[in-house]
Amino acid sequence: xxxxxxxxxxxxxxxxxxxxxxxxxxxxxxxxxxVAILEKDIPAGGATAAGMGHLVVLDGNPxxxxxxxxxxxxxxxxxxxxxxAAEYTACGTLWVARSDAEMAEAERKRAQYAEHGLASxxxxxxxxxxxxxxLSPELPGALHVPNEAVIYPPVACHWLLQNAIxxxxxxxxxxxxxxxxxxxxxxxxxxxxLRAERVVIAAGCQSVELLPDLPLVPRKGQLVITERYPQFVxxxxxxxxxxxxxxxxSGDSVAFNVQPRATGQILIGSSRQYDDTSxxxxxxxxxxxxxxxxxxxxxxxxxxxxRSWCGFRPATPDKLPLLxxxxxxxxxxxxxxxxxLGITTALASAELLAAMMxxxxxxxxxxxxxxxxxxxxxxxxxxxxxxxxQ
Amino acid sequence: MTVRLLFxxxxxxxxxxxxxxxxxxxxxxxxxxxxxxxxxxxAFCGMGTCFECxxxxxxxxxxxxxxxxxxxxxxxxxxx
Amino acid sequence: MKADIAxxxxxxxxxxxxxxxxxxxxxxxxxxxxxxxxxxxxxxIPSIAGYSTMLNHPGLRYLPSARxxxxxxxxxxxxETPNGPIILxxxxxxxxxxxxxxxxxxxxxxxxxxxxxGGLQAMVKSGMCVxxxxxxxxxxxxxxxxxxxxxxxxxxxxxxxxxxxxxxxxMRFAISLRSFPSKLKQAGHLLWSLRGTPYHPDxxxxxxxxxxxxxxxxxxxxxxxxxxxxxxLGVGYGLKPNTxxxxxxxxxxxxxxxxxxxxxxxSVPEIYAAGESTGVGGLxxxxxxxxxxxxxxxxxxxAALPALIRQRDxxxxxxxxxxxxxxxxxxxxxxxxxxxxVCRCEDVTHGRLSTFGNWREAKLQTRCGxxxxxxxxxxxxxESLYGWRNTISRPPLQPAKxxxxxxxxxx
Numbered sequence: 001x002x003x004x005x006x007x008x009x010x011x012x013x014x015x016x017x018x019x020x021x022x023x024x025x026x027x028x029x030x031x032x033x034x035v036a037i038l039e040k041d042i043p044a045g046g047a048t049a050a051g052m053g054h055l056v057v058l059d060g061n062p063x064x065x066x067x068x069x070x071x072x073x074x075x076x077x078x079x080x081x082x083x084x085a086a087e088y089t090a091c092g093t094l095w096v097a098r099s100d101a102e103m104a105e106a107e108r109k110r111a112q113y114a115e116h117g118l119a120s121x122x123x124x125x126x127x128x129x130x131x132x133x134x135l136s137p138e139l140p141g142a143l144h145v146p147n148e149a150v151i152y153p154p155v156a157c158h159w160l161l162q163n164a165i166x167x168x169x170x171x172x173x174x175x176x177x178x179x180x181x182x183x184x185x186x187x188x189x190x191x192x193x194l195r196a197e198r199v200v201i202a203a204g205c206q207s208v209e210l211l212p213d214l215p216l217v218p219r220k221g222q223l224v225i226t227e228r229y230p231q232f233v234x235x236x237x238x239x240x241x242x243x244x245x246x247x248x249x250s251g252d253s254v255a256f257n258v259q260p261r262a263t264g265q266i267l268i269g270s271s272r273q274y275d276d277t278s279x280x281x282x283x284x285x286x287x288x289x290x291x292x293x294x295x296x297x298x299x300x301x302x303x304x305x306x307r308s309w310c311g312f313r314p315a316t317p318d319k320l321p322l323l324x325x326x327x328x329x330x331x332x333x334x335x336x337x338x339x340x341l342g343i344t345t346a347l348a349s350a351e352l353l354a355a356m357m358x359x360x361x362x363x364x365x366x367x368x369x370x371x372x373x374x375x376x377x378x379x380x381x382x383x384x385x386x387x388x389x390q
Numbered sequence: 391m392t393v394r395l396l397f398x399x400x401x402x403x404x405x406x407x408x409x410x411x412x413x414x415x416x417x418x419x420x421x422x423x424x425x426x427x428x429x430x431x432x433a434f435c436g437m438g439t440c441f442e443c444x445x446x447x448x449x450x451x452x453x454x455x456x457x458x459x460x461x462x463x464x465x466x467x468x469x470x
Numbered sequence: 471m472k473a474d475i476a477x478x479x480x481x482x483x484x485x486x487x488x489x490x491x492x493x494x495x496x497x498x499x500x501x502x503x504x505x506x507x508x509x510x511x512x513x514x515i516p517s518i519a520g521y522s523t524m525l526n527h528p529g530l531r532y533l534p535s536a537r538x539x540x541x542x543x544x545x546x547x548x549x550e551t552p553n554g555p556i557i558l559x560x561x562x563x564x565x566x567x568x569x570x571x572x573x574x575x576x577x578x579x580x581x582x583x584x585x586x587x588g589g590l591q592a593m594v595k596s597g598m599c600v601x602x603x604x605x606x607x608x609x610x611x612x613x614x615x616x617x618x619x620x621x622x623x624x625x626x627x628x629x630x631x632x633x634x635x636x637x638x639x640x641m642r643f644a645i646s647l648r649s650f651p652s653k654l655k656q657a658g659h660l661l662w663s664l665r666g667t668p669y670h671p672d673x674x675x676x677x678x679x680x681x682x683x684x685x686x687x688x689x690x691x692x693x694x695x696x697x698x699x700x701x702x703l704g705v706g707y708g709l710k711p712n713t714x715x716x717x718x719x720x721x722x723x724x725x726x727x728x729x730x731x732x733x734x735x736x737s738v739p740e741i742y743a744a745g746e747s748t749g750v751g752g753l754x755x756x757x758x759x760x761x762x763x764x765x766x767x768x769x770x771x772x773a774a775l776p777a778l779i780r781q782r783d784x785x786x787x788x789x790x791x792x793x794x795x796x797x798x799x800x801x802x803x804x805x806x807x808x809x810x811x812v813c814r815c816e817d818v819t820h821g822r823l824s825t826f827g828n829w830r831e832a833k834l835q836t837r838c839g840x841x842x843x844x845x846x847x848x849x850x851x852x853e854s855l856y857g858w859r860n861t862i863s864r865p866p867l868q869p870a871k872x873x874x875x876x877x878x879x880x881x
Contacts, residue, residue, distance in 0.1 A: 405597055407597065408596055408597025408598070409505075409593075409596040409597060411593060411596065411598075412593055412594075412596040412597035412598035412599075413597070415593060415598050416597075416598040416599040416600070420582040420583065420682075420683050421582050421682070421683075422582075425580070425814070425817050426815075426816055426817045427817040429580055429817070430582055430682050430683070431580060431582060431814075432582035432583065433585065433589070433593060434573070434584070434585050434586065434589060434814075435570065435571060435573060435585070435586050435589045435592075435847070436585060436586060436588065436589030436590065436591070436592030436593045436596070437510055437570065437571075437588070437589065437592050438503060438504070439570045439843065439846050439847065440573075440814065440843055440846070440847050441815065441841070441842040441843045441869075442814060444842070452842070452869065456592075456593070456596065457503065457504055457505065457535065458505070459505050
């Protein structure tokens with residue numbers, strides 16, 4: 001499709017129709033802004049398709065908690081609007097403990113959540129076994145967070161995109177952006193130029209192709225999904241050590257994270273690697289991830305896995321996303337770097353940014369996510385996370 | 391020579407050395423499983439590619455019947 | 471476990487490859503996912519001439535009911551066997567994984583009682599009783615005749631063989647068979663054996679009907695619609711090579727089969743392909759190529775290779791004939807309605823799939839191809855229906871226990 005050159009195409013140009021870009025498109029369109037979404041490949045084709053689709057509050061730091069909690073509440077409010085194929089499953093979460101120390105951590109979390117209005121309760125071994133008979137009976141207990149859920153992100157993303165389009169947004173497929181300028185212009189691969197008041201880069205890991213200095217590195221994850229075993233697990237299961245794995249600055253790590261899908265299949269994660277950018281499965285790490293899962297739920301060993309895949313989380317040094325104007329820019333904005341919380345925080349990120357763009361008071365303090373919090377040193381070509389100073 | 395097995399609690403006497411899919415398809419109860427939308431399904435490709443002949447054998451789910459030789463005392467259940 | 475030469479597939483190609491490699495004094499591991507040898511064409515045969523003693527050869531390790539799950543590193547395969555997972559390290563690999571039937575959707579195709587044509591033949595060879603039962607075979611290609619013959623010999627009443635190719639195309643194929651006397655002879659035997667069985671060219675299934683089970687079929691026979699009550703319906707449109715393992719190993723694929731040189735080496739140096747993997751060409755091609763690949767991989771009997779290569783050329787020409795004369799007609803494609811299920815694992819209909827422009831998006835939005843068959847069934851149909859090509863192969867190659875997937879700890 002031939003696009004107009006040298007004229008203002010839209011109020012907002014969003015680069016990337018993943019879940020964050022699509023949510024932002026909807027939020028902007030709702031505010032009456034003219035929105036154009038530019039997608040190079042297929043909507044939801046990046047991390048959105050690869051991840052676990054969990055809606056979960058993480059409390060690694062207050063800003064993370066605030067954004068993920070806000071995001072979770074927004075998804076919860078809208079669950080009845082979502083199509084069935086988005087598979088919103090209100091299964092709740094069990095943060096599983098393996099030791100007394102972790103049980104203490106569970107209690108600390110409970111209190112922390114309570115302060116933010118998120119209901120949870122610590123359950124002991126007996127109650128845990130009743131909730132999840134297939135977990136190892138030796139686990140001392142868990143924190144049960146009943147109001148969390150899982151969704152199927154590709155369909156949820158498609159739904160948000162369709163909403164945006166119904167509100168007047170335009171999706172441009174097969175549209176590859178080559179460069180962005182702070183005058184609001186973007187150059188496409190076919191040589192044409194689009195302009196807007198604001199250009200938002202919501203391209204996940206690929207955002208660095210447009211702004212090479214972004215403090216973003218791809219953090220590889222691997223997943224396995226099983227055949228259908230309905231009721232084998234009933235809740236999203238995460239080990240209390242998960243957050244530490246997520247916040248590690250270097251190296252490979254695994255953490256127990258298992259989910260029931262609406263189909264009855266079981267999705268098993270999680271792993272994180274910095275150095276590997278290949279789309280091939282790293283077998284030793286997959287083995288480690290599965291072995292860890294077997295510790296928590298031994299019965300998993302004999303279930304059949306039917307597919308495995310890799311994905312890349314866009315990770316910033318402090319694991320908080322980049323939401324706001326690109327440093328030193330007036331018209332280039334960023335909506336990326338969500339690491340493993342892209343789905344959970346999509347609606348919250350979108351509303352935060354859209355409010356800022358529309359001159360409204362945002363519902364959350366945007367400070368912690370301000371891209372200018374990093375002073376850029378040009379990142380090295382990849383084996384370690386970029387050096388930044390804060 | 392025959393072999394006795396149970397399919398959905400019904401005893402079947404079948405020829406030894408044949409596949410479970412051949413045994414189930416030939417002796418009456420035709421559906422092997424129900425699809426995700428509830429349709430009855432049975433063996434289709436005959437060679438382990440289509441997964442339509444999945445049944446639970448001796449408590450283990452999702453076994454392809456066309457690649458299993460019948461065994462005396464086998465307990466087979468439908469899925470889905 | 472180690473092997474000089476690992477052979478994947480114990481059909482005619484794999485058996486010939488193993489035999490050739492053994493004759494060169496190599497240590498061979500022969501792997502097949504079925505409980506017995508023979509692949510599809512020699513299914514259910516109690517003893518296969520020429521190979522009955524091979525399984526006892528001291529240089530051979532035969533692993534039945536063993537599935538290749540993944541290739542975790544160069545020169546290695548992860549296998550799932552009834553006795554647990556095995557990491558197999560090989561110096562050379564021969565892929566002889568054969569072909570599967572091209573099964574194309576039509577209204578009613580999911581009814582119990584409807585199978586592939588080769589599928590129905592395989593089930594009979596595996597012991598299914600069809601004595602006195604009515605069968606219709608449809609689709610395309612010489613496999614229909616072979617299947618009909620098997621069914622007739624098993625006591626079934628074959629009411630009709632409906633071949634979609636038109637009379638003129640069949641004549642051209644028959645005439646071109648004169649260059650292949652052995653094929654002509656085979657065809658002659660089959661046609662004699664099937665005398666009295668109605669065989670209609672220019673005919674195809676428009677729908678199957680029944681409640682919970684097949685009761686009959688509608689066939690468009692030339693210009694006439696025909697309704698036939700039957701107990702079994704076998705519909706198949708020829709064969710497609712199984713390329714998943716080749717893709718996983720990084721071997722270049724040409725169209726639908728492995729790209730190989732004269733010695734049947736693929737684009738990956740230590741990996742060879744034989745049989746249907748290099749192009750669907752039937753039993754004789756598979757046996758010849760198995761022998762050629764086995765000798766080439768064993769790097770022995772070099773002097774014998776040129777003659778085998780010359781023989782192979784003839785078989786490749788026959789393979790080309792099959793492709794040219796039995797291509798899917800557009801009428802077959804247009805039988806598919808919006809309600810027809812295309813992905814049987816996830817029950818995704820044509821109506822839903824046809825709204826997408828590419829395979830990956832359709833897959834993500836509908837789950838088509840995400841079921842246990844991993845797209846083996848629907849990918850070919852989607853290629854014919856929508857022009858989508860799927861070349862992504864993700865492990866495991868077949869569903870495997872998580873314990874197996876966890877065992878590739880140190881490839």
